Amino acid sequence: MTTTSLPQSADIVVVGAGPAGLTAAITLADAGADVVVLDRLSEGANTSRAAVVHARTLEVLDELGIADELIDRGIKVPRLIVRDRARTLAAIDFDGLPTRYPFTLMAPQEVTEAILLARLRKAGGDVRRPYRVTRITDDDTGVTVEYLDDTDTAGTMRAGYVIGADGMHSLVREQAGIGFTGDTYPTSFVLADVRMDWPVARNEVALHLSPDGVTVVAPLPDDVTPDRYRVVASLDDAPEHPSVDDIQAILDARCPGGAVKVTEVLWGSRFRIHHRVADHYRAGRVLLAGDAAHVHSPAGGQGMNTGIQDAAVLGGLLARVLAGEPETLLDTYETTRRPVAKDVVAFTDLMTRTGTLRGRPARLIRNTALSTLTRIPAVRHKLAFRLAELAYR
Incomplete structure (x- = not known):
């Protein structure tokens, strides 16, 4: 692919x-x-990676005019079921939430990104590829961005501000001198999109707890590939490229039994998960969003959702500053969004640690507590409200 030349300067x-x-x-x-x-x-994403879109994120996307299009290409899931083998411990329903979107939407990340890209082009923008940013230098009047194109030819451009949305290993964050405090979980995870016969209704996400680890099975839209599901499972040593036999063995050991038959692995990988939050969200004219600002366990599907919400807030604040409001307005980005990230990290950490308990006494206590507490309607509603991220409006 041949890159097109970049302008010498931009606002952002x-x-x-x-x-x-x-x-x-x-x-x-x-x-x-x-x-x-x-x-x-x-090119953009062509694997599903993040696949959960929560109600609060759909509200944000509705403000951009694209929520309905994403819903049309996803699958609505109104409930989360937590099981230990065949025993149901909890059923969390989203259909009573105070929102236009009382459900979890399962939509592969490549679909979400394609819809966002089309919307950006409609607004007159686009993505310039492939350009690898190598250095950023902030001064009193702007930021110098140094980059390499696809022929390793170096170039520079000036910007009023830079947003680092370049992931967990963010070069922008590193260049800005912002720390990334946290740790890594010892357990590895397998992630796969598969075709299979699955004896659970396609209107629910199933979270399975077992002595071997935690497993999530969620339906994905089958307009292109029938009987498509997302499987995420913790393992002591996950395979780099999970096979049909690998996924079948996980489901046979941990899930409720019945007609479970994995026929194809469409895409798969392994990963380790981190729980980290950037020490600051702003350093002068450099700001962070998404995984560059926070990473955490995939429990609850909070990551991409929190990042999209970050970006909508940050974009709105920067637009106001460009329109003439005081630059100090940008300080409110960190004071409002960093506490959200810390809260999400704590919540997903609790879910991960309790979900991966191995000892029998601890598991019995967890299962009893979860089963007892979620019989209370107010508790179920609170959990659904929290998972949907409506508390962060």
């Missing part, structure tokens, strides 16, 4: 064209800002 440079970067760019482009989005990849 967004580094990273994932969901957070695209959302920030749309918000800014809608406000009339001159925004350039750079991404090191030659």
